Amino acid sequence: xxxxxxxxxxxxxxxxxxxxxxxxxxxxxxxxxxxxxxxxxxxxxxxxxxxxxxxxxxxxxxxxxxxxxxxxxxxxxxxxxxxxxxxxxxxxxxxxxxxxxxxxxxxxxxxxxxxxxxxxxxxxxxxxxxxxxxxxxxxxxxxxxxxxxxxxxxxxxxxxxxxxxxxxxxxxxxxxxxxxxxxxxxxxxxxxxxxxxxxxxxxxxxxxxxxxxxxxxxxxxxxxxxxxxxxxxxxxxxxxxxxxxxxxxxxxxxxxxxxxxxxxxxxxxxxxxxxxxxxxxxxxxxxxxxxxxxxxxxxxxxxxxxxxxxxxxxxxxxxxxxxxxxxxxxxxxxxxxxxxxxxxxxxxxxxxxxxxxxxxxxxxxxxxxxxxxxxxxxxxxxxxxxxxxxxxxxxxxxxxxxx
Amino acid sequence: xxxxxxxxxxxxxxxxxxxxxxxxxxxxxxxxxxxxxxxxxxxxxxxxxxxxxxxxxxxxxxxxxxxxxxxxxxxxxxx
Numbered sequence: 001x002x003x004x005x006x007x008x009x010x011x012x013x014x015x016x017x018x019x020x021x022x023x024x025x026x027x028x029x030x031x032x033x034x035x036x037x038x039x040x041x042x043x044x045x046x047x048x049x050x051x052x053x054x055x056x057x058x059x060x061x062x063x064x065x066x067x068x069x070x071x072x073x074x075x076x077x078x079x080x081x082x083x084x085x086x087x088x089x090x091x092x093x094x095x096x097x098x099x100x101x102x103x104x105x106x107x108x109x110x111x112x113x114x115x116x117x118x119x120x121x122x123x124x125x126x127x128x129x130x131x132x133x134x135x136x137x138x139x140x141x142x143x144x145x146x147x148x149x150x151x152x153x154x155x156x157x158x159x160x161x162x163x164x165x166x167x168x169x170x171x172x173x174x175x176x177x178x179x180x181x182x183x184x185x186x187x188x189x190x191x192x193x194x195x196x197x198x199x200x201x202x203x204x205x206x207x208x209x210x211x212x213x214x215x216x217x218x219x220x221x222x223x224x225x226x227x228x229x230x231x232x233x234x235x236x237x238x239x240x241x242x243x244x245x246x247x248x249x250x251x252x253x254x255x256x257x258x259x260x261x262x263x264x265x266x267x268x269x270x271x272x273x274x275x276x277x278x279x280x281x282x283x284x285x286x287x288x289x290x291x292x293x294x295x296x297x298x299x300x301x302x303x304x305x306x307x308x309x310x311x312x313x314x315x316x317x318x319x320x321x322x323x324x325x326x327x328x329x330x331x332x333x334x335x336x337x338x339x340x341x342x343x344x345x346x347x348x349x350x351x352x353x354x355x356x357x358x359x360x361x362x363x364x365x366x367x368x369x370x371x372x373x374x375x376x377x378x379x380x381x382x383x384x385x386x387x388x389x390x391x392x393x394x395x396x397x398x399x400x401x402x403x
Numbered sequence: 404x405x406x407x408x409x410x411x412x413x414x415x416x417x418x419x420x421x422x423x424x425x426x427x428x429x430x431x432x433x434x435x436x437x438x439x440x441x442x443x444x445x446x447x448x449x450x451x452x453x454x455x456x457x458x459x460x461x462x463x464x465x466x467x468x469x470x471x472x473x474x475x476x477x478x479x480x481x482x
Contacts, residue, residue, distance in 0.1 A: 060419040064440035119450075122442040 005165045005249040006238040006402070009084025009231030010341050011076040011179075015048035015224050015328045018079060024345040027353040030373035032208035032327040034222050040187035043194055046202045046210040047185050048224030048329030065123030066136060067103030072227035072334075073133035073181035074140050080177055081141065084231040085243060094145040094173045095134045096164035097229075098156025098180035100333030101189070102130030108186040133181045137229075145173050151333065154293070155389035156180050157228065158336025158397055162252035164232050174234055179337030181227035193223060198297060213294035213323035214301050214365040215358040221295040224329025228337035230344070245402040247344045250382065251280030257392035264300050264388055269307035272394035273384075277311070280398035282382050284315040287398070289352045289383035290367075291343040294323025295330055302364040304386065309366060320377065322355035322370040336387035340397050343385040347401045352377045406470040410448065414466075417447055427467040448473065454480055 015033035016023040026033075037045040050072065054063060057075045066074075081089060106127035110120045126132060131149035138147040146167065150160045157180025164178035193199050200220040203210045211222040238245050253275025257268030277284065293304055305321075312319050324342050331338050346352050355369045380401065387395045404412075411425045420434050431441060441463070445456055448469070454476040456463075463469050 060417065061435050061440055064418070064443045119446075122446050123439055126439060 002169050003171060004235035005168045005232055006235040006243070006245045007230050007247050007249055007344050008233055008238050008243040008245055009080040009086070010246065010344065011078065011080030011083060011229040012226070012338065012341060013050050013052055013072045013076050014226040014228065014338055015050050017051060018075070020083065020341065020345060024342065024349060024353070027324055027327055027342060028351055028374055030327070030354050030356050032356060034208045034210055034327070034329055036202060036207045037190065042187050042191055044202050045190055045194065045199060046207045046222050048222060049185060050226040065127045067106045067127040067132065068183035069099060069103050069181050070133040070136040072183055073097060073229070074136050076179060076181065076227035076229040077137040077141065077177045080229040080231045086231070089141055089143060090175060091143060092145045092173060093143050093175040093177065094164060094167060095137045095143055095147040096150070096160040096176055096178040097134040097137065097148070098150045098152070098158070098160040098333045098336060099130050099133055100151060100153050100156055100182055101184045103128035103132060104184040104186050104189050108188055111188070137177060141177070152393045153389035153391050154330070154332055154335055155387040155393045155395040156333035156336065158340065158385065158387035158395035159254065159393070161230065161337060161340055161397055162254065162395060165249040165252065168232055168234055174237060176232045177229050178232055179227065179229035180331070180334035182332045182334040183225045184332065185223060185225050190223065199223070200296060209357045211296050211326045211329060212357040213292065213296040213326050213355055214305070214361055214369055216360045216362045218296040218298065218301065218362070220297055221325070222329040224331045226331050226338060227334050228341045230337065230341060247347045247402055248400040250282060250398040250400040252276055252398065253279055253396045255394045257394070259392065261392070262390050264303045265392070266303050266306040266310065268392060269304060269388055269394050270310050272396045273307060273311045276384060276396035276398045280400065282398055282400070284312040285318060287319060287382045287384055288377060288380040289343065289346055290319055290321045291339045291346070291383070291385040292321050292323040293386040293388045294325055294355070296323070296325065300388070302362065304388065305365040305367045317368050319368060320352050320370050320375070321367040322353055324353050326356040326358070336385065336395060336397070339385045339387070343383045344399055346377070347380055347383050347399055350377050350380050351375060352380070406473050407466060410466055410470055410473070413447060413451055414444065417444065425466060428465055430464050431466065452477060
């Protein structure tokens with residue numbers, strides 16, 4: 001017997017702050033959090049930094065060997081639990097967390113220290129290991145259920161959420177903290193991304209406009225940092241305890257292109273989109289909003305539009321599409337969770353955030369882009385969030401408005 | 404400043420533990436240091452005193468024990 005799954009808590013450490021309502025209001029208003037990178041001797045770059053005060057969550061002693069990525073994760077998980085109105089989670093609850101890189105700051109410091117003094121900090125490994133963030137969430141909340149880490153590049157958090165929802169739906173667990181965390185804004189990580197020639201050129205007039213998904217003049221992605229964790233629980237349990245339900249986790253679809261390591265493939269994305277609709281019992285015409293993967297690369301954006309067109313066909317004009325990465329950047333292993341949170345808030349608030357900095361849509365991107373700020377969506381019943389990863393894994397999450 | 408006082412200051416700077424509460428003979432675990440934070444402390448102490456701890460460090464349980472070891476190693480490295 002498959003159970004319904006509710007989203008009852010949202011915890012964010014994002015470039016737009018940690019209060020879900022304020023984050024959504026900022027995005028709805030089209031405010032970009034992208035700024036110029038000011039540290040270290042590297043070629044000009046723009047990033048989306050998350051404001052974060054570790055002292056709010058950790059004593060100095062507790063911070064020993066805890067990388068920024070784990071700090072974000074613990075904070076987002078605590079915020080999600082508290083937002084759900086739960087004082088202490090049942091110890092059988094699970095943690096399903098995505099991250100692309102793990103402890104990037106710890107690795108950067110290890111290399112810096114090795115080359116400077118020949119000594120490497122002793123806690124480099126426990127700080128760096130990609131599953132540290134999930135483990136820290138579990139230790140903080142004293143959870144003894146499945147505590148799992150998913151590292152699938154840009155789809156990490158979306159897959160983590162999908163897996164958590166399935167575990168609740170099938171009755172394996174009753175409650176999960178699920179999402180993603182990423183903190184890779186380090187000079188040498190940026191250099192590596194620059195070397196791959198995928199990053200946006202800083203807009204000379206206004207750096208905050210550097211990320212322009214689906215725009216004819218887009219130049220690439222902007223790296224961001226942060227974490228987003230959703231509290232998922234069985235719909236019946238949420239109703240029984242009188243919880244505020246942001247939305248129903250309706251279903252998910254996953255696929256792999258298996259064609260190229262980094263080049264996206266419409267056929268693979270189509271399979272994931274169709275699988276998500278099938279799993280959630282939704283028809284294309286039921287879905288009013290798509291939070292697009294939309295990284296603003298030359299190759300990626302038209303492929304995503306092609307895939308949406310193949311699945312939505314004549315219903316495509318009714319699907320409002322926006323990439324909020326235009327404002328919060330690409331959080332990689334946390335992207336799917338932040339964007340799932342935004343999609344859920346769009347359903348809850350019945351408003352859809354804009355696709356910013358797209359003065360001239362690319363003629364190859366024939367979707368109904370949300371080009372205005374403050375766009376109300378009074379009829380919105382269901383929405384999807386796309387995450388398409390390097391490695392070819394595609395994940396699509398589908399949400400339905402709470403009934 | 405003697406070694407114990409210097410170590411107290413280091414522990415304070417690193418972990419924000421109040422110097423006045425640090426007792427020479429109390430186990431470091433009493434202040435919340437576990438095996439991981441102790442490893443990080445020892446790394447900092449090595450840097451500060453420019454010494455190398457031997458691989459076998461099981462005897463370091465208290466501030467006093469740590470200070471003794473530091474003094475011993477400083478003498479060895481000065482010799």
